[in-house]
Amino acid sequence: MANIGVAKGFTGGNPLKKLSLLGFVILSVIMALRNFFNYADYFNDTPKTVPVSSLATISVLAIVVLLVLVLFFKIQAFIALLLTSMFVGIGTGMPLSGVTQSIQNGMGGTLGFVATVVGLGAIFGEILEASGGAQALSHTLLKRFGKEKASWALVITGFLVAIPVFFDVGFIILVPIVYSLAKESKKSILFYGIPLLAGLAVTHTFIPPTPGPVAVADIVGADLGWVIFFGAIIGLPTAILAGPVFGKYIGEKIYLDPSKFLEDEKDEYAELPSFKAVASIIAIPLFLILANTLTTTLAKKGVIPGGFLVDLFSFLGHPFFALSLATLIAIYFLGLKRGFSKDHILNLSTKALGPAGLIILVTGAGGVFKQILIDSGIGNLLAQQIADSPLSPIVLAFIIAAIVRITQGSATVSMITAAGILAPVMEAFDMSAPQRALIVISIASGATILSHVNDSGFWLVGKYFGMSEKDTLKSWTVMESIVALSGFGFAWILSMFF
Secondary structure, eight states, X not given: OOOSOSOSSOOSSXXXXXXXXXXXXXXXXXXXXXXXXXXXXXXXXXXXXXXXXXXXXXXXXXXXXXXXXXXTSOOOHHHHHHHHHHHHHHHTTOOHHHHHHHHHHHHHHHHHHHHHHHHHHHHHHHHHHHHTHHHHHHHHHHHHHOGGGHHHHHXXXXXXXXXXXXXXXXXXXXXXXXXXXXXXXXOXXXXXXXXXXXXXXXHHHHSTTSHXXXXXXXXXXXXXXXXXXXXXXXXXXXXXXXXXIHHHHHHHHSOOOOXXXXXXXXXXXXXXXXXHHHHHHHHHHHHHHHHHHHHHHHHHTTXXXXXXXXXXXXXXXXXXXXXXXXXXXXXXXXXXXXXXXXXXXXXXXXXXXXHHHHHHHHHHHHHHHHHHHHHHTHHHHHHHHHHHSSSOHHHHXXXXXXXXXXXXXXHHHHHHHHHHHHHHHHHHSOOOHHHHHHHHHHHHHHTTSXXXXXXXXXXXXXXXXXXXXXXXXXXXXXXXXXXXXXXXXXXXXXXXXX
């Protein structure tokens, strides 16, 4: 679902020729822009005033360049974002030394927060997965809800599991439960599969510490506590609509036989951790971060006095400490206490940082894109245009993310691109912490809509459920669109009150 690049490198033809062509095209466009607009010399460290029309043209071309790099040249998103940022900086007449400085500032400023949070979250999720924590949640909820209401148990399971665990990992771990339930009840796999997918997708999209909302929140300057608060409020009804409600409908329209998949089902966990232990450990960082947001907000409003208590909660509720504490508790109670060796814990932690590293780099490149937009003056132009536009920032955030998502497929790239474009606007407007958090939800919603053949999640779900492309579009794509439109709709309504 949240793939971060369409391909790892050039595909088809001669890679060297494509690389040469790419370099020639980018250099030619940059030179043409600078000559045409005639506002800076190539190596002049003092840029001239850039016409508004020129900035508008370059801002549009920047999105085109990014999409061409990803879709046509098949360049990894991290490199594509960096090249697009250089294109914008040089094309707008920034001093060449200023372009490199903006790249450094954007990368460093973003990764200082995101790298730590995503890294800790990845290790936390890996420990939870390896210990059987996800199965513990699902098995307990299924017992309490009963098999007649199993779809509700699965949407809640997905909702909880995706907080610390990556979407695709959570899906692969829990999909055998879907097969078993479908076979026993003689219902379509989609009757149970869609609720599970909806729960996973909603939390993965809306609630930190999953990488997408963490990255967007950092780029647009939103408080994670408010993002978690709104993500939960908006996410629950969204998951219900996209999960049990739509799952019941589509399960009656498309029958998928689960019997051929049951041979892959394995019970690798003889003794699962307790439901209370797993749920409590997941809740620790969320509770601490929300407590920090609450005490800080109350102190600013004068409801409670500032001082040691506020400072203490500010430290305990900072994502750095909250996630560090939760990770250590998970390592001890879900790992060491259940027989994991120290070497095994180390290997799990190292394994978790592999996929996290790529997400971190892409997020850093998104920070570079944001910084270039600010330093080049495009950010001010966007702010002025949005101020004069009848559309509110929350609507534009959704539209921008949706356009990028539909075009190139990656939810993460869509989120980061939209956040980079909106960040300068956030600086120009006096937005409250709740408003910034709702912008994050709106961006995440737009980056979820209409998953189709250019999204890895489309093929993952289709493969595991044995669906044709047509049936995947009718089920998975529609479910993702329900998540997107419901999330945006609820965020837009809440924006009227905050």
